[in-house]
Amino acid sequence: MKALPSLKCLDTRGREGGRRPYLPLVAALLVPLALAACSLGESEADEKAAPARSGAVKLVERGEAAVSWVGESNLRLRDGGSIKLGAAVNSTLIGTLAPAAVPSPSGAAIAYNSWRGRAPVIRIRDLRSGRESILDEGAHSPAWAGDGRLAYFKALEPELGDPQRYLGHVVVRRSRSARPERWTPGAGRYVVAGWARGRVLSYRIGNGFPDLLVLDGPQRQRLLARGTALVAFSPDGRRAVVSRYRASPPLVRVVDLGSGRTVARLPATGVDSVGESGSWVGNLVFAPTPSGIAVLRIAGDALGLEQILGSEGAFPVGLLEPQGTADGRRVAAWGELQPRPRQGIPDAALVECDRLTLRCTRAAVGSSATPPRPVYNPSRP
Numbered sequence: 001m002k003a004l005p006s007l008k009c010l011d012t013r014g015r016e017g018g019r020r021p022y023l024p025l026v027a028a029l030l031v032p033l034a035l036a037a038c039s040l041g042e043s044e045a046d047e048k049a050a051p052a053r054s055g056a057v058k059l060v061e062r063g064e065a066a067v068s069w070v071g072e073s074n075l076r077l078r079d080g081g082s083i084k085l086g087a088a089v090n091s092t093l094i095g096t097l098a099p100a101a102v103p104s105p106s107g108a109a110i111a112y113n114s115w116r117g118r119a120p121v122i123r124i125r126d127l128r129s130g131r132e133s134i135l136d137e138g139a140h141s142p143a144w145a146g147d148g149r150l151a152y153f154k155a156l157e158p159e160l161g162d163p164q165r166y167l168g169h170v171v172v173r174r175s176r177s178a179r180p181e182r183w184t185p186g187a188g189r190y191v192v193a194g195w196a197r198g199r200v201l202s203y204r205i206g207n208g209f210p211d212l213l214v215l216d217g218p219q220r221q222r223l224l225a226r227g228t229a230l231v232a233f234s235p236d237g238r239r240a241v242v243s244r245y246r247a248s249p250p251l252v253r254v255v256d257l258g259s260g261r262t263v264a265r266l267p268a269t270g271v272d273s274v275g276e277s278g279s280w281v282g283n284l285v286f287a288p289t290p291s292g293i294a295v296l297r298i299a300g301d302a303l304g305l306e307q308i309l310g311s312e313g314a315f316p317v318g319l320l321e322p323q324g325t326a327d328g329r330r331v332a333a334w335g336e337l338q339p340r341p342r343q344g345i346p347d348a349a350l351v352e353c354d355r356l357t358l359r360c361t362r363a364a365v366g367s368s369a370t371p372p373r374p375v376y377n378p379s380r381p
Helices: 005-006
Strands: 058-060 070-071 074-076 083-085 101-103 109-116 119-125 130-135 140-145 150-155 168-174 187-196 198-206 210-217 220-225 227-232 239-244 252-256 260-265 279-281 283-287 291-297 302-310 319-324 330-336 347-354 359-367
Touching: 058 101, 070 359, 083 220, 083 279, 083 291, 109 130, 109 140, 109 220, 109 319, 119 150, 130 140, 150 187, 150 198, 168 187, 168 198, 210 330, 220 239, 227 283, 239 283, 252 302, 260 302, 283 330
Parallel strands: 058 359, 119 140, 140 187
Antiparallel strands: 070 074, 074 083, 101 109, 109 119, 119 130, 140 150, 150 168, 187 198, 198 210, 210 220, 227 239, 239 252, 252 260, 279 283, 283 291, 291 302, 319 330, 330 347, 347 359
């Protein structure tokens, strides 16, 4: 099985019951605000694509998607191969703030979030040899840089007791075999979001919505924005789209990561609150909202809304972690399906949507407790 083609599923270079709340609040009972892009190619979105219209998506029952994904203890590769992982994938402590599983820069391995006993662990699976090992205990939210460095959260004590007192640091390893180096000056509750040109972006979890931090190096931490979601990195890693949680009207901005300066703002038209873990493909940004996927267009220093893929008919709380394909026409995402009568835990589906035809192919279905989620790397470049 060839690992590299299998994991080159998405090129998102650049890159939230009754009705339950938007995902940043779903895990509030367990971990307050702990809720809550396989981007290895070089091509960008086709800017000459036909104009896209907004509307409700139509869900097609079965089909395949050009995306690798994980669910429970299975890794499904884009080429159709399936791998039984050494442990169950579990992202309880990070929700959708970071991927459930991240491919290495070469695509030869994945790092995924799991547990061993009462301690969260990061496991690494070599897709060529089949060997699997634990990178670290008391650890979660791995972010793999293009040069092979790994950033992640490491707790002061591995075993989880009181989630609100589960403190630790963002650490960086220069390689898998190197010792971790602390990058945060003080212990806290962090979730690592990704790398951007040698910087690490991380969430700091408190009693409200998480703050977004930039770590320029060891002990060099600065606040980028309070109560703010990282939507996506730009292809060159110099900029990011960020969104203030629950702002009304929505506050969606393009920021320069070096200076923190706001480069552009999204006009308050046609879109509700915007969540984290979208993707930036060429000059398009795919962003999750409670009612579907917002497709934003960036032209120079201008940010505008191009399209909304409405999902409320099939997915009552929206589509999450939307990862655009290299042509900018398709997007893979997952979300909870409408619950069946007397169904305790709703199902969740992984879909790939064509934004021109507004048709979504259902590629995988599982419990929303262990949903099928795309495998992607949000770090840039």
